[in-house]
Amino acid sequence: MDRPPGPSVRLKLTLSYTGFLMVAAVVLLTAVWVFLLRYVPTYSEQPASGDLFRGASPSQEDLVRAFVPAAAWALLALLVFGLVGGWLLAGRMLAPLARITHATRRAASGSLSHRVELDGRQDEFRELADSFDTMLGRLEAQVAEQQRFAANASHELRTPLAITRTLLDVAARDPQDRDDHVLVERLQAVNQRAIDLTEALLILSRADQRSFARERVDLSLVAEEAVETLLPLAEKNGVAIQTSGEIATASGSRALLLQLTMNLLHNAIVHNVAAGGVVWVTASADNDGVSIDVANTGEELDPRMIPLLTERFQRGSDRTRTDHAGVGLGLAIVKSITDAHGGTLSIAPRAGGGLRVTVRLSAVLVR
Known part of the structure; x- marks a missing residue:
């Protein structure tokens, strides 16, 4: 955005420091002046006759001639001190902001690997720098992933x-x-x-x-719809589906949460044993939130492969079937939908073979 040039923040802070110092000095000198006026007569008093050792007392006129030039020089000295000191102090205070600005410009030019890395104790600038470094880290990871x-x-x-x-x-x-x-x-x-x-x-x-409107969604009803939709596929593969659960109301997109459940159920069906396989679908609610849990029978899985299952276009070679190899986005979509709803996704191998996938979301109180 093109903006007309203006004074720098350092200059504004310098003038602000100097202005505050000058106002404080004027108030102090005014208080001293008023205090002195109370004890100085308007006209000088002449000594009594015969008193050779007593001189005339100063008058307000004498006070003006002595005080005003000294006050003017003091104000001038404070003005110079305020400008120089304020300029140096503002520069020192704004040094972290200059580093943040430099990092921002490098990030705008495409260098997302640069970090501010301010040291020292925690304050507003370091909190800003740490937040900016965190944002750069996330941006770098997202750009690499994209x-x-x-x-x-x-x-x-x-x-x-x-x-x-x-x-x-x-x-x-x-x-x-x-x-x-x-x-x-x-x-x-x-x-x-x-x-x-x-x-x-x-x-x-x-x-x-995350371009979706939020509404109340009962995960138990979503699970029932997903089971009804994929029941023919389960029968074709010789897989039995067992459902259970209770009312579990979450806030989010019903279409996306249905897609999430269908992806979980589809994976559980096609990546199962050759015959006699079982899939368990459970919707539940507790004090910590609501969850949809999908588990299945299947082959023993290498625990090292579990974190890779949510990577996009990653397929476990032991779980790939010739008739339903998929496109490699099933669990990646599940993870993205879960993140978009502020939930958590956990994947763990079942004892004896198969997989258990649990999605937890924040609950919505039903009135």
């Missing part, structure tokens, strides 16, 4: 497009020996994968931007 996400998204979107082009090139080279039905099925599968990926990216972007 760059990594953009690269991964480009790669993932390029894959179905490349497969589509290959299928069409093969069909164009061999127009006589092609099976149109097989080609259409393959193109539909590839296109559906691209659609799923695009929808997942849109949901993820919406959650990251």
